[in-house]
Amino acid sequence: MALPLPSGLVPAEVAFLCEMELVTIVPRQRLESIDLLGGATPALRPPARAELPLWLALLLKKQRRANIVPPRWLHPSSLAEIVHHETKRNPDAFSPPPPPPTRADAMGNARRWGASRDEILSPPFLPSCTADAPPNALPYHWFELAEVLLAHASDDIPSSSEVRSLLRDLQEVRSAKMRQSTQDLAEGVDGVMSLRGVGAMELAESRGFFLGVLEGVRKIGASAEASRREEEEERENGDGDHDEDEDML
Numbered sequence: 001m002a003l004p005l006p007s008g009l010v011p012a013e014v015a016f017l018c019e020m021e022l023v024t025i026v027p028r029q030r031l032e033s034i035d036l037l038g039g040a041t042p043a044l045r046p047p048a049r050a051e052l053p054l055w056l057a058l059l060l061k062k063q064r065r066a067n068i069v070p071p072r073w074l075h076p077s078s079l080a081e082i083v084h085h086e087t088k089r090n091p092d093a094f095s096p097p098p099p100p101p102t103r104a105d106a107m108g109n110a111r112r113w114g115a116s117r118d119e120i121l122s123p124p125f126l127p128s129c130t131a132d133a134p135p136n137a138l139p140y141h142w143f144e145l146a147e148v149l150l151a152h153a154s155d156d157i158p159s160s161s162e163v164r165s166l167l168r169d170l171q172e173v174r175s176a177k178m179r180q181s182t183q184d185l186a187e188g189v190d191g192v193m194s195l196r197g198v199g200a201m202e203l204a205e206s207r208g209f210f211l212g213v214l215e216g217v218r219k220i221g222a223s224a225e226a227s228r229r230e231e232e233e234e235r236e237n238g239d240g241d242h243d244e245d246e247d248m249l
Contacts, residue, residue, distance in 0.1 A: 014204045018141040018148070019055035024069040024131035031065070051130055054148065061153050068153045071128075072135040073098075074146060076159045079166035081136045086173045094177060094197035098128055098137035143171070143201040174198075178206050 009017070020038075027044035034041045034056075042050045049069065052060075060066035072078055085095050128139035139145075146167055154160040178198070195203070 008207050009200075009204050011201060011204045014141075014200045015144045015148075018144040018200070019053065019058075021054050021129045021139075021141055021145060022051045022127060023054050023057045023071075023129050023145075024049050024051055025057050025060065025066040026069060027060070027066045029065045031060075049131065051127070054129070054145065058148070058152055061156075068149065068156045069131040070149060070153075070157045071130060071133040071139075071145075073133060073137060073139070073142070074149070074157065074163060075135065076162045076166060078135040079163060079170065082138060083166060083170050083173065085136075086170065086177075092177075093194065094174060095136075095138060097197050098134045098139055138197070138199065140200050143167075143199050174202065178202065 025044075026049055027046045029044070029046065031044040033043045036053075038053070041052055041056065044050055044066070057066065057068050061068055073082070082095050127133055129141065129145055133139065146163075149157060150160060150164060150167075157163055181194075
């Protein structure tokens, strides 16, 4: 008998999807274009930079055929600014996600990606993890991408030990905010949880906890509603008995 699958994506599946994110590499050897399901990769010509899926960049890194250029939001200064934003500037909300990039035409006019129907505005089609990614903003797969790069390409990350410490602080701060949001929901504050800026791995790891809290709030609300209806019925029955007694007198 097959066990029921959990609702949503599990952390392992989220980490697998993160490997489709585009990252920037500096090739150390020439490599011709490779035809993949998502399209052909660019031909690698050292020392020109190129953008490849994370899984392919890690493979070339392990073979010592390329170095990975970390995104700007993974630098210590950017992470320190994000931690400051999360703790001091706006302690009640998450840091906003990176804005959609713009693309300029030959006339100097800029427009956002996804403005037309033939452009898709979602990862891995946005350069949210490449070297051109905006700083001071965490993308959707920030946590799992940082873990992978620190595990397999720590020599390409400047001040990797400081980056690890800042990521640990950031994770603790954001986890506390996630728990506080469920507490506010349980207490009936607004009744709405804002998850803007929350990453994919954070959602996957907290989904079970969130569902448990929401189910508990639903049961409490249903019990309170049932008690209220019983009190109204008893009150109505009591008024009816009182009227019958007066008629008999």
